[in-house]
Amino acid sequence: MSERVLVEQLQSLPDGPVTVSGWVETVRDQKKVQFVILRDETGAVQLVNPATRELAEGATAEDAAALALTESISALTTGTFLTATGVLKHDERVKLGGVEVKIAGLDIAASALPETPIAADSGLDKRLDWRFLDLRQRRNALIFRVQTTLEHAMRTYWIERDYIEIHTPKLMSSPSESRAELFQLEYFGEQTAYLAQSPQHFKQMAQAAGFGKVFEIADAFRADPSFTSRHATEFTSIDAEISWIDSHEDVARMQEELLAAAFAAVKEKHGAEIEELFGLEVTVPTLPFPRIPLAEAREIVAARGYEIPRTDGDLDPEGERQISAHVKETFRHDFVFITDYHAEIRPFYHMQDPETGLTKSYDLLYRGTEITTGAQREHRVEVLEEQARAKGLDPAGLEHYLDFFRYGVPPHGGFGMGLARLLMLLLGESSIREVTFLFRGPTRLAP
Template sequence: MTERTVISALAALEEGPVKVQGWVDTVRDQKKVQFIVLHDETGACQLVNPRTEDREHISEVISPLAKGTMLTIEGDLKHDERVKLGGLEVKISSITVESAALPETPIADDSAIDVRLDWRFLDLRTERNNLMFRVQTTFVNAMRQYWIENDYIEIFTPKLMASASETKAELFEVGYFDRKAYLAQSPQFFKQMAQSAGFGRIFEIGPVFRADPSFTSRHATEFTGVDAEVSWINSHEDVMQMQEELLRTALTAVKEKHGDDIERVFGVEIKVPGPIPRVPLLEARKIVESRGHKFERQDLDMDPEGEREIGRWALEEHDSEFVFLTDYPASIRPFYHMRHDYDASLTKSYDLIWNGVEISTGAQREHRIDVLEQQVVEKGMDADELGFYLDFFRYGAPPHGGFGMGLARMMMLMLHQPNLREVTYLFRGPNRLQP
């Protein structure tokens, strides 16, 4: 039995018998010849059937084929530079319809995103979307390899929790036998537990749930989080340095494997970052204001337009798509962020901005139990509800820090896509639970 050859491998073969399998993209049913453009998961090729009397049984199968019909084709491969689609063609000797598609396709290339998401399995058949998830695979694998090669331990934290990990405002509540549980909005507490457990360096790539009713282009109610935590750091600068090396490694891998295809399909050049500039938040706000932006919010945070403006500044002044904003006020940071010795109103924390959008928050964590308990009280939180978490620090905890990133947001910015919906395999938002 002839083994299947994926379409991307045809170009390297000599002319002769081949077997290809995939789905129909187009059929040109002409009087003397028929052409099929066949796609598989690696690319597309042209199939040809001369309409002669001895081949009428093949012609009758081809004529009614609808877009999306799954085929097995055996035939003869021929290299012909005149063929626009890859310079090769397969002359059909046998054709098997494995699964026929309905004649009317429910979506088109120009369908609205919500319509395409209703039919996501069809939407994903395009070269563009296929490439997107190949890029994501390379990106994630490169990050994982970086951590493994640097002696990190991979952990998988629970997604059912007895209490909030950060704020009750964004929790999904679920029934758990005779009590309530919550879907994890962050692996934060369990990442820190690993530091007290003596793991040293850890990472996790896993689901995160946020009961956030936002309908923006960069929010989702379920997404894949990319998190890391490291022990024995001197400051948040050590965390930033690790994250910078991680992104440099991952983007290098993407550029080397997919750079040409990304530029051809998306019109985007993958830029591997050099040294990423660090700018204290209050200084960044002044830079943004000097460029004409007026902040409406009074909480000293950076609003979305401010992020876009500081991103433009970093690109113009430092030729960098990335910029670290550091030293956030304690008033807008979680209770577990360590504060500066020289100014307790500022934290040893940062946000990472990529192409004008925040992709990550990182910090050195407070590991001293007496200081941590004081900061819990200052934030108006209930120390009793945090008892299990505070226990992590009552039996010795090393100085440590880490960060969290959203994978879909990174993919969106890497490929210059307009929203998370495009780059998420199956998007979940306030009004979407299917498919």
């Protein structure tokens, strides 16, 4: 058997023998000719076969082989994986790429059942039940090509600036933030372990270790019984932490540069296909992103006619949409940093201004949805202990974390960002379920 050729390579090849492999997308079994649309991970190609429906008297072995091939094609089911050998021909009349392959032989790797469990109009839950079939669609496969480019561009940004990539534990002996959203499990019968909500404590440990600048793209877990379009119980978190900062502004500048670089890479590699399949243009954000203090943002939202019902002073989802709409109208920008959050609505490890009670932190909103919390961290151990107590946390349960700060830590800060939420907004999807390879939520543990 000749070497397999990817569909995307066919246009650059001369006419002649070729071997392609993939799955059957459609079969048009006409009386005199058969067409098979075969798709692989790079595209689709039309296979063609002049149909032989019966053997005449005196038929040759070649005639019998042609009949057998015709019958094999007639029996093909959607989703069957096969290898086709044949002759490549360039023909501008062929709508699918201007090439087709005249079939000489088929080698069926695995047949599919004739009745598929999902259709084009199936609901999201049904499609998630059969996610491996749903992902065969070109549009859905593109999501994960975009995700790959996005992650690669971010890693490139960091590595070119001498960041260290770390891999932090996902089993923890104590909570990283609060116990309210923790998955708890028995650990060898004698201890209790928790699935990590974030790598927060460990990326701060890297600052105490003198690493300076670190990043991680990895799983995180939240025992949050939420059924919104932007929450999951297991998700991929994009995290970075840097030393020797003056304020959260240093973190914000790094993040906006990171996102601009990542979006530019996506636009360059996938922009045309995203526009074709998702109907939207990838916009590379200009720098710097707008900044608005939280108190001012609340006033702007109120002036737009929306009263935020929350009593903790933060924006609710509709408030986020309203302030983002204002930013789009005023600055023509899809991103906005909301800054100056009160300590009452921030984690204990955010640095606070003792005079104002405000933290050196921000939330980053993208197209009306919060995607990031970033901050300068408190690095003075006695202040950390005091702030933990104010949040109702017992410093004794944070000893391993607090030990990092007892032997010196430079001023530092960082951010955490959900990958699926960023992808959802970038591609204009309505739910992170659409852009997660296998979604996990309160009622979904399979497939």
